[in-house]
Amino acid sequence: MNLKNYFFYLLISFMMINCDTKQDILTIDVYETSANGNKLTKLENFLIDEKADSLATITLFPAKKRQKITGFGGSFTESSAYLLNKLSRKNREQIIEAYFGESGAKYSLTRTHMNSCDFSLGQYSYAPVADDKELKYFTIDEDKEDLIPMILNAMKVSKDGFKILASPWTAPPWMKDNNAWTAGKLLPEYYDTWALFFSKYVTAYKDEGIDIWGFTVENEPFGNDGNWESMHYTPDEMTNFVQHYLGPRLATDYPEVKILGYDQNREHLKEWIDSQFKNEETSKYFEGTAIHWYASTFHYFPEELQYAHQKAPNKYLIQSEACIDAQVPRWNDDAWYWKKEATDWGWTWAPEKDKYMHPKYAPVHRYARDIIGCLNNWVDGWIDWNMVLNTQGGPNWFKNWCVAPVIVDTEKDEVYFTPLYYTLSHFSKFIRPEATVFEVENTDKAIMVTAAENPDGSIAVVVFNETNQSKNIQLILASQKVSIKMNGQSIQTIVIPNQEN
Numbered sequence: 001m002n003l004k005n006y007f008f009y010l011l012i013s014f015m016m017i018n019c020d021t022k023q024d025i026l027t028i029d030v031y032e033t034s035a036n037g038n039k040l041t042k043l044e045n046f047l048i049d050e051k052a053d054s055l056a057t058i059t060l061f062p063a064k065k066r067q068k069i070t071g072f073g074g075s076f077t078e079s080s081a082y083l084l085n086k087l088s089r090k091n092r093e094q095i096i097e098a099y100f101g102e103s104g105a106k107y108s109l110t111r112t113h114m115n116s117c118d119f120s121l122g123q124y125s126y127a128p129v130a131d132d133k134e135l136k137y138f139t140i141d142e143d144k145e146d147l148i149p150m151i152l153n154a155m156k157v158s159k160d161g162f163k164i165l166a167s168p169w170t171a172p173p174w175m176k177d178n179n180a181w182t183a184g185k186l187l188p189e190y191y192d193t194w195a196l197f198f199s200k201y202v203t204a205y206k207d208e209g210i211d212i213w214g215f216t217v218e219n220e221p222f223g224n225d226g227n228w229e230s231m232h233y234t235p236d237e238m239t240n241f242v243q244h245y246l247g248p249r250l251a252t253d254y255p256e257v258k259i260l261g262y263d264q265n266r267e268h269l270k271e272w273i274d275s276q277f278k279n280e281e282t283s284k285y286f287e288g289t290a291i292h293w294y295a296s297t298f299h300y301f302p303e304e305l306q307y308a309h310q311k312a313p314n315k316y317l318i319q320s321e322a323c324i325d326a327q328v329p330r331w332n333d334d335a336w337y338w339k340k341e342a343t344d345w346g347w348t349w350a351p352e353k354d355k356y357m358h359p360k361y362a363p364v365h366r367y368a369r370d371i372i373g374c375l376n377n378w379v380d381g382w383i384d385w386n387m388v389l390n391t392q393g394g395p396n397w398f399k400n401w402c403v404a405p406v407i408v409d410t411e412k413d414e415v416y417f418t419p420l421y422y423t424l425s426h427f428s429k430f431i432r433p434e435a436t437v438f439e440v441e442n443t444d445k446a447i448m449v450t451a452a453e454n455p456d457g458s459i460a461v462v463v464f465n466e467t468n469q470s471k472n473i474q475l476i477l478a479s480q481k482v483s484i485k486m487n488g489q490s491i492q493t494i495v496i497p498n499q500e501n
Helices: 003-024 078-084 089-100 147-157 188-209 237-251 267-277 302-311 334-338 352-357 363-375 421-428
Strands: 029-036 056-070 071-076 109-114 163-168 214-217 260-263 290-294 314-323 382-387 388-390 406-409 414-417 434-444 447-454 460-464 470-479 480-488 490-496
Touching: 029 421, 056 447, 056 460, 071 078, 071 147, 071 421, 078 089, 078 147, 078 388, 089 147, 089 406, 089 414, 109 147, 109 314, 109 382, 163 260, 163 314, 188 237, 237 260, 237 267, 237 388, 260 267, 260 314, 267 290, 267 302, 302 314, 334 363, 363 382, 363 421, 363 447, 363 460, 382 421, 421 490, 460 470, 480 490
Parallel strands: 056 470, 071 109, 071 382, 109 163, 163 214, 214 260, 260 290, 290 314, 314 382, 388 406
Antiparallel strands: 029 490, 056 434, 406 414, 434 447, 447 460, 460 490, 470 480
């Protein structure tokens, strides 16, 4: 071999080695929220040596597809909308942009209440006139001052748009057997009228420029001990109402509008799933099932979620409400949201055998743990409760105080984005509607992981490290890999661009 050919051979070999090395390194962006102060921060120095000690391995399998994502988001309530209207225009716009804008969380799935709820300023119904069976006096005027403007402003800011799921807390008292806002059941003579009520609501909101994507039949059909607006159904009573009244009415008037059953805590999910999807006739109008997390904001009930999916694999399974309840928010105190000081409502009443279901547990951890647990067990949508509350955790006519991701002081015109806001954004901003959740292998049981491939081909991997220790993680996708460092008490979203671009 002459000298010229020798140097040419060396050059080609060097180029091949360099190309292989480049090809083997996975290109990623990393965003982190952590107890040490990161808030959805895009990290610059996250790479570590792949020979680092205690390396946890996360292997991605995009070909092993699971459910498609419907969306992530929060709820439009009269309380939140009222508070926004008490703020300066600058702060109102800041909050709406933060939730719905391209620079913010990009919420894609939302919920609102039909008639009043506990997070209203008072009790009201769109059918105020008793025995108005044809609903001639139906009106949504109560929503036009605060609630509807908030939704319309969000629509203006949202580039991709968002779905709205509406839920009634109760029918008007005059339709019920106890003639009261709380508890009681819908009288059979008003089944047709109550079904018509849903259709009238869709029409009225369309007239305001707002499309309703779907309904849950009843918020918390087991009730809430008669504390605030509620109406009771058994599983079979709800199935009967949907099968013979609500389903046919919406199929005639608005066939595109979805109906989700149940809409309460997961520990009773099986009995409702069995009723809704008993056979072809009962399941005809149910597009899916809605669930809440309040049975335990620590345990996410994987067996019940798996059962629901297996019973109805082609139906929606949406977490429709969650919040840090029974708590007054901490103002400008990020550290509190990372500490195991918060409780849920079961803390005060749970029997000894169930105490483990209601531990003191950090608010951020509750959210991250539940969302990842849900996504890994076939849930396709996750909706937070109020988007905005005040420093008391209201307004709430029943004084049922809760925490929201954004807290405001209307007297001082100040806004506090809690760590919960950034936690939710790790999912809503980077896992988009129609993304496909896929299987992941994780060698470190101290961390939780979920992953999804977006319609544009990018992949979002969300990792939650609950421990106080930093973690060294090796991420593997096919023949490519990268090793990164993760802070203790942190959430990371790792974004992998479309590999074909």
